[in-house]
Amino acid sequence: MRPEDLQVNLRPRSSWEAMELGAALLRRHAGAVWRPWLLATLAAFALANAAAWRLGQPWLAGLLLWWLKPAFERIVLYVLSRAVFGRAPGTGEALRAQWRFGAGMLPAYLTWRRLGPARSLLMPVDLLEGNARAKRRARRAVLGGPAYAQASVLTLVCANFELALLLGCVAAVYLFVPAEHLSGALHASWDVLRAGPPTWVGVAANAAAWVAAMAIGPFYVAAGFGLYLNRRSQSEAWDVELAFRRLRERLLARAAPLLLALAAGLPLLAPAPAAAQQAPAPGAAPAGEDGKQAPAAAVPGDAGNATLPAVFGQSLQDDARFRAAAARAYEDPLIGGRRTLVEWRPKVPSAQKGRDLPAWLEAAARRAARVAEWGLWLLLAVLLLVIALTAPRWLPWFRGGVRRPRRAAAPDPDSQALALPQTLPDDIAATVRRLWRQGRQRPALALLYRASVEAMAARVRATLPPGATEAHCLRVSRQLQDEAACTLFSRTVRVWQYAAYAGRLPDEAGFEALLAQSQAQWGWAS
Incomplete structure (x- = not known):
């Protein structure tokens, strides 16, 4: 690359x-x-x-x-x-x-x-x-x-x-999807x-x-x-x-003509060889009478340092300006790279801390700390045990369901198939009461409901189809001219539905009241 x-x-x-x-x-x-x-x-x-x-x-x-x-x-x-x-x-x-x-x-x-x-x-x-x-x-x-x-x-x-x-x-x-069909489309998509x-x-x-x-x-x-x-x-x-490479290319492009001119003019500017040999070196002592050169005079300081004032205008030892320039350069965030480190240190190191408490008090503190530690572990164990024992109550919430409290189970009336007679008995009220006292509450209410349906249909002169539902019978009962008869029939249907589908039976008083009102309303002979 x-x-x-x-x-x-x-x-x-x-x-x-x-x-x-x-x-x-x-x-x-x-x-x-x-x-x-x-x-x-x-x-x-x-x-x-x-x-x-x-x-x-x-x-x-x-x-x-x-x-x-x-x-x-x-x-x-x-x-x-x-x-x-x-x-x-x-x-x-x-x-x-x-x-x-x-x-x-x-x-x-x-x-x-x-x-x-x-x-x-x-x-x-x-x-x-x-x-x-x-x-x-x-x-x-x-x-x-x-x-x-x-x-x-x-x-x-x-x-x-x-x-x-x-x-x-x-x-x-x-x-x-049209706006009027959007709701149906969403429901259909969810069902799919x-x-x-x-x-x-x-x-x-x-x-x-x-x-x-x-x-x-x-x-x-x-x-x-x-x-x-x-x-x-x-x-x-x-x-x-x-940046340095571009600077180098730019300098080479501009300095090439100048270097060629200097190379061409150097032979013209160079002194003659004889004059160069005869000219004494700068700072050299004049030659003696015997033609030998006298020793050079001592120059204070280093020979290299003698040229620094001419080049830099200051001595090598005077570097205050250089240090100031370097300090300004390091203030640049791209070059200096300084960062601030914050850490916590104790005001008094642990080695310098003195013992402020007596030995017996320190021992008691250690025992108290040990008891507190074991107490926390014991508390955690009890908490986990409580969570495990109560899991059946709160776990359904995490599974997306709600666990409803159980209701007291009603006595099971009779879950077997009902065996009712093909025709109604002569004494309907006595037969219903006998079934109830024998513990067969559901067949008793079924016979009461069936007799009420036939009595209502005979009074309004309507023919019910086989297998007519409770809702159909209630619609037919609206043709009754007597408001009390219509209310009584609706109550009988509701009591039967509670018993048949919800397992909720009426109490003894409620059953006797309903049977007496039905006998009086529909004219069942005793």
Whole structure:
């Protein structure tokens, strides 16, 4: 990877700006990304749903396609990693490269790393750098650590967007239902789901999930790739390196003519060799009478320091200005890298603390602490025991049901089949009373109800069909001219229904009152 070939502007960015950089890169190369992405995922969708249709389990296809998302995300990563250097691969090249691109790391991303929250950031580290196992772990810590939280938020946001699109596709179906039929359509859909949806409904749901994943997946990978580029630029100072390279190129371009002119003018400016040999060196002593050079006079200080005032205007020992400039440079947050660390420390270290309490009081405190500890454990055990014993009362709430308190069970009247005579007896009231006193309350009330029905039908001169229900008999009883007879018949029907369907029998007084009123109203002979 050569930073000078990057087609993006490298500068210090926050993690959120880096995600937007990845999205912009995806929009610029949308065709090169979505063509292989759609072809690969559409083929996998067709094969998975065809197999699931044959098995009759369409949910298996949806689960399989969701689990294989990291394998498809390699396509987007491959295209963007080449396009950022100015060479976007074609559709065929991108699909053929998947057989070898990151194949060694694919099992890991389909097993224990499948549910990793920072997959969009860490997958480029593993697939693009191809380091050894130990070095890859270090690179994941260096590049992924500072941006791990932002990558996790990215995963959560994209998952919610996919869910919103999926629900939107389902809700779009009901937009075509007229408003007056919407309630019935919703009830019918709920009934179909409860009874077990057909296979085509599962395939349609898989199609909606595929549409949502196809729309959001490339943006998820592109945003993670932008995070990866930003982290590499920060850790390896790509922006500084590129700035120095551009400065070097600019200086070379401008200094080349000047260097050529100096090279051409040096022979003209150089002194003659004889004059150079005869001229004494600066600071050298004049030659003596015998032609030998006198020793040089001592120069205070170092010879190198003698040139510093001429170059810098100050001595090497006077470095106050240099230190001030360095201090101002380190005040820059991009260079200094200072941070504030806050930690709690005791005012008095434990080694300096004196013993304020006597030994017997410390021993008593330790015993009290031990008793309190065992008391808390005992309290926890009692609490768990209470929870276990009361589980039948509160456990139905967690299962979605409500456990209603039991009512006192009413005595079972008679659950056997009723054997009533074909014709009514001559003394109806005496027969009903005898059955009641024998403990056969339900047959007694059944005979009372049957006799009341026939008496009511005879009074209104109506013919009831065989198997007429209580509701039908009540509608016929509205033809009675006597209001008291109509009220009495309704009461008889209600008492019979309570006894027959709810097992609720009237008391002795209520039964006697009802039997006496019926005998008087319908004129049963005693």
